[in-house]
Amino acid sequence: MSGNIFLIxxxxxxxxxxxxxxxxxxxxxxxxxxxxxxxxxxxxxxLKKVDKSIxxxxxxxxxxxxxxxxxxxxSFLNAAKKGNHIGIVSEAGCPGVAxxxxxxxxxxxxxxxxxxxxxxxxxxxxxxxxxxxxGQSFAFHGYIxxxxxDRAKAIKHLEGISIxxxxxxxxxxxxxxxxxxxxxxxxxxxxxxxxxxxCDITLETEFIKTKTVxxxxxxxxxxxxxxTIFLIQG
Numbered sequence: 001m002s003g004n005i006f007l008i009x010x011x012x013x014x015x016x017x018x019x020x021x022x023x024x025x026x027x028x029x030x031x032x033x034x035x036x037x038x039x040x041x042x043x044x045x046x047l048k049k050v051d052k053s054i055x056x057x058x059x060x061x062x063x064x065x066x067x068x069x070x071x072x073x074x075s076f077l078n079a080a081k082k083g084n085h086i087g088i089v090s091e092a093g094c095p096g097v098a099x100x101x102x103x104x105x106x107x108x109x110x111x112x113x114x115x116x117x118x119x120x121x122x123x124x125x126x127x128x129x130x131x132x133x134x135g136q137s138f139a140f141h142g143y144i145x146x147x148x149x150d151r152a153k154a155i156k157h158l159e160g161i162s163i164x165x166x167x168x169x170x171x172x173x174x175x176x177x178x179x180x181x182x183x184x185x186x187x188x189x190x191x192x193x194x195x196x197x198x199c200d201i202t203l204e205t206e207f208i209k210t211k212t213v214x215x216x217x218x219x220x221x222x223x224x225x226x227x228t229i230f231l232i233q234g
Contacts (some may be wrong), residue, residue, distance in 0.1 A: 009044070
């Protein structure tokens with residue numbers, strides 16, 4: 001019998017395990033010996049935080065990142081074919097959502113392996129829940145262009161979609177460019193467009209606020225190097 005592929009949720013930062021990870025997930029982690037991860041060191045640290053009794057030396061880690069070859073990826077699921085459970089661990093939040101783990105999930109389906117998503121924090125969904133924006137129609141776009149001209153066009157384009165489709169538009173930026181992105185949003189969008197800034201979600205420093213572009217002017221939060229989700233709705 002084949003093993004299962006478990007999609008393992010992680011914390012979104014330095015929050016307590018008890019506050020965001022269900023106890024059933026913690027118990028399951030003690031039983032899994034094979035993990036597909038983005039970063040071995042981060043995953044080791046996370047597993048030890050979940051339960052100090054986990055013997056890291058007994059575990060096998062398969063690294064999945066931009067340097068992983070197609071041949072290596074193809075071998076990662078072999079352990080499941082031999083009856084071993086495999087856990088896929090993202091760097092933060094939910095595997096497979098804005099995450100390279102999605103490729104392994106697709107391969108698992110192709111090989112008729114059972115994929116089991118586990119409950120945990122998703123910064124995308126948590127920010128949408130707290131934004132007050134349309135939760136029935138929304139789109140996540142990941143990163144938008146860096147160059148100012150291209151970025152302004154992208155923001156204006158997303159604002160147009162949100163108006164026509166009445167759809168919430170969600171995107172992110174590298175943490176050290178958050179302040180610049182917020183300023184670009186406010187200088188590009190209509191004064192009536194709603195903008196939600198969701199920062200440090202689930203942490204003690206959590207900041208989530210929705211205002212119109214006009215209301216945000218002159219009252220900008222400090223977002224430098226803080227994980228942030230941006231949402232707009234025209």
